[in-house]
Amino acid sequence: MHNNTRYKSFVVLNTLIILVSVINTATGQLGRCDQTPTQADVTTPSENNGIYRMSISTKGNDTNIYRPDQTYVLKLTSNNPTRPFRWFMITVEDPDVDNSPQFDHKSVDVGSLKTIDTNRQARYSERCYNSVENTDNSDKYKVEIHWVSPKQNDRKQTVRLRAMVAENSEVWYTGENLTIILEKDNRKPLDSPPYSPTDTCNLCSEARYEVIFNGRWSRMTHPRYYPSRPDDNGYSYMVGASHSYDYILWQPGDKASPGLQKLAEEADISVVEREIINAMSLHNGTRTLIRGKRHYHPDMHAPSHAVFRVDRIHHLFSVLVGMKPSPDWFLGASRFELCTDIGWLEYSEIPLYPWDAGTMDGVSYESPTSMTQPVDTVDRVAVGSFNQESPFYQMNLNELKPFAILQVRRLDVYPLNGVECSNDKGWNVI
Template identity: 60%
Template sequence: MLLKCLLLLSLAVSQAFGLMGKCDHTPPLATVNTPLENRGYYVFNIENAVQKEGNLYYTPDQTYVLTVTSRENSRPFRWFMITAEDPAVDNNIYDFGRKFADVGSLKTLDTDWRSRYSERCQNTVENADNSAKTQVEVHWVSPKHSENQQQVRIRAMVAENKEAWYTGNNLTILLHMDDQRPRDSPPLPIRDECNLCSEARYEVIFNGRWSRLAHPRHYPSKPDENGYTHMIGASHGNNFTLWLQGTNAGPGLVDLVVKPTPTTLEREIIDAMVLDGGTRTLIRGKKHDHPFMSKPSHSLFRVDRTHHMFSIIVGMTPSPDWFLGTSKFELCDEDGWLEKFDLPLYPWDAGIVDGVSYESPKSMSQPVDNIERVEIGSFDRDSPFYQMNLNDLAPFAILQVRRLDVYPLIGIDCSEGQNAEEELQQDAPVLEPVLAESRQSLLGESCAGEWGEWTPCTPHAGVCGPGLRTRTRYIQNIDLYVNYKVSKSGKGEQEFSSCKNNKDSKATERKECFVRC
């Protein structure tokens, strides 16, 4: 009997506080239980939402401005309620096993004493006084991590007096989650495996864009002390992570953005260099301080079938522990290596030091937070991103990725289903002489001289890590060329020359190697 009473009491409390089903928007002092029809007297609007094919879409973890406005000054309203809710809620049926979706959060403005958080309903803002109002503004922060096809319904109620209040479809906004990737997302999805029959060499260029003109709010008071740290990163495989949203920062990242020194992070990358995973190339670009912050930082790196992505980090000073960068930028596609891409960069928070602005007093976070995007749309007036939307924020840097060369894999048997033929056609000027060199055995040993000694291992970047060694031999009376064609069946065919003239040529063979650091 006691258990039954407690359950009934719990249900009554839940209903009273709007925790079950839809929030009841009937004004507490209303003498009429049925709302009137809103014939355009009041308008409910949301800014920055994207409209596509008649629907409104939101981006996760962004700030949106909601306004309720009276079209006529002669028709002010005194009471209002605004609620964000899961459209799947039912006012009459409650499923105890149902998991409600994250609908974000509503925020009152600290300068507007006419609104407050409701004690009757969850995720609801209501009037704090009975004064006449012609407009109210509330901010909605969309869910940080939305599921595909998630929807959020935001309902408003306005009341002129005890007898006249309005709600319904024209005071309701239905929002769909926009599955478009954030502006600072790499163009290709991460691949478990890369099956391209080649390697590639890239250049990455960091172009700083942080300035008083582009980012005026709370810009540092001593710009002569502004700067970017070294650009540090690596080309790597799936089993290596330089940094990742939602995880703790490693010691190397902490040292780069807090001290700032790149030594620890460079050592982490070098120690992870292995042929069958980990990292392949250490990426290192120059640091730039004011007034040369717009000067680009360059670095070269290589990728292969195992190490087919890259990550970088660039710290910002002054800041609590903010940095710019990209994590697990995939370069391998079904049709070949990515040719080029320009990526806008926005600040990330390493979660080590507390602070809301560039020059905030520094104190260590206790406990340490995960790496997350610096709070865009912050409701702290000391933040440079106070009530902003990511789509309205100018990039703090542009990262340019450019493919320079593509090299075939020698002695590798490509598995079926790859587009090796298309890739070779696309990069024929680079690949043709290498193909000829790698197929000398088809021309007959009588044409070829003895191989010379292997050269010492030459790392692709720096003084250690993966690299190449080569050896050469002379080919007598041979004309080196390769004709490449694709038959009607789609299968590639190569035609090689034979010994038929008096021209001597030199053939080169390459082999992967590794220099320990």
């Protein structure tokens, strides 16, 4: 009887230990991550004095900002050849975590940390959310981790990257030189039109434009996994429309229409062309069908031209160009606004980078494909991909050379007679 009681007490004690462990693990996913090393005999970090440092690789002078959905390299280093570190932890978090012990990390996109498989020095932490830590106790002088920044959103997102390094169970460091705070770069992506779409255009005129697609895709500009049979390379016909504010030919975040799907997968514009024609209307929808020549290797750098008209209703334009070979990739501009406060836009040019229609799986130009299930939304091709078979492996958008340049040039302005306008901006010429 006495032994049975001791056994029951032992079981209860172990159950409590397990429950406490589960609770601690769960609460580790809420609030600020406690980076104290599990092996530490001392609970207070030592003063760093600049021996250990975390740095982030950013381009140019933009050391305190990040661009959405880009890949960055984080480095933990020892500046003293006699002072390696054994353990480390890196956490990416929203600084608001400091204000709430119940902060839910899953509610905020701070990007994600990626371990680099080649050195096997890091693993994903089970103690803290959005964290990586050491895999062994070996001496380390440098560790590299990749951070993929948050997706594009409307929030003014601040991100904090925080590291801990430990020499041994009695000496470990956090804080200065091991913390990086980054603000989101709110500048438009490189391929954004110069003006945001507006629902009302008060110009008392119409305009005629020329749009020119200039291909730039080549083995010289994009050498990684360039197609093995370049004679099969090509751009589809350029196709698009001048249209109203409410009409959408394509845009990021939407599902691809049947026409876009066929263009992206087969470089066939027949269906999307019919979609544009069917949407023609004096009071909404589309006005002019845009169509330019297709070009194949070796003439892919030859320009493709088209002329179109715009008016107070149809003051935007969108275009698409399929690229082959590819799983379901295309180039284009969406909802390009031509009506401005000072008149019809005179000239603009933007670089073009590949978009993914979200209908076929495939990581490279010539990789085997299969249907995406379920169908995804239109998004930028995975620049910064961690798949080594990708042409964009660990690249940033600002490192990627354009696949084409799109130019739009105003040719003529036609005043409208007998039309009542709220102002006379339509008579202005930029």
